[in-house]
Amino acid sequence: MKQGVTGIMLSLGLLWATGPAQAAEYYLYQLPDGSRTITDHPKLDSDHKLVCKSRNPVSLERYAAGHNSFNTAPAANYLRFENIIYTVANQHQIDAALIKAVIHTESFFNPNATSHKGASGLMQLMPATAERYGVTDLYSPQQNIEGGVRYLRDLMLRYPEQIKLTLAAYNAGEEAVDHYQGIPPYPETRKYVKKVLEKRAFYSNWP
Incomplete structure (x- = not known):
């Protein structure tokens, strides 16, 4: 799990570095090894299983990392x-x-x-x-x-x-x-x- 979260944080940093405002939606995918990644474009290959999508990559990162404070809904x-x-x-x-x-x-x-x-x-x-x-x-x-x-x-x-x-x-x-x-x-x-x-x-x- 730590490896997956680290990968997500890296992906998130790259997205912000390239200008998050330019992307309409962000996608959270799970890979065959259990790790997860966030991207600003859809992946159509079978190795990428879509978990959810959002306009906000920070929301996706928090979800993927298991942050669920204030008793928020799933x-x-x-x-x-x-x-x-x-x-x-x-x-x-x-x-x-x-x-x-x-x-x-x-x-x-x-x-x-x-x-x-x-x-x-x-x-x-x-x-x-x-x-x-x-x-x-x-x-x-x-x-x-x-x-x-x-x-x-x-x-x-x-x-x-x-x-x-x-x-x-x-x-x-x-x-x-x-x-x-x-x-x-x-x-x-x-x-x-x-x-x-x-x-x-x-x-x-x-x-």
């Missing part, structure tokens, strides 16, 4: 959806770290998650919310994230500059927030807001 799952998250975040001008934090809190990056209340997918959309935003497949990562982010954006417009109310409404509904004129006195909702903000701070500082 890095392989997070990296699977990273490109979708950044694309949708840019389209709707929403902080990508906030989207990651909501997904982490809602589903732990499990696209097949289903709650006992009927919420489904990465961002745990309720059927009515999914219909409202044109989501036809709740378990489609692309559709679920798109619908969830559009809902977040609308909540932000409804509660401008009040991220805590936005998150409370995402969890408990706009009606509850409006009724209490603030965060509802539900232990689950108060804990939810706190968790998402903590994870947002984490993802804001995590490559």
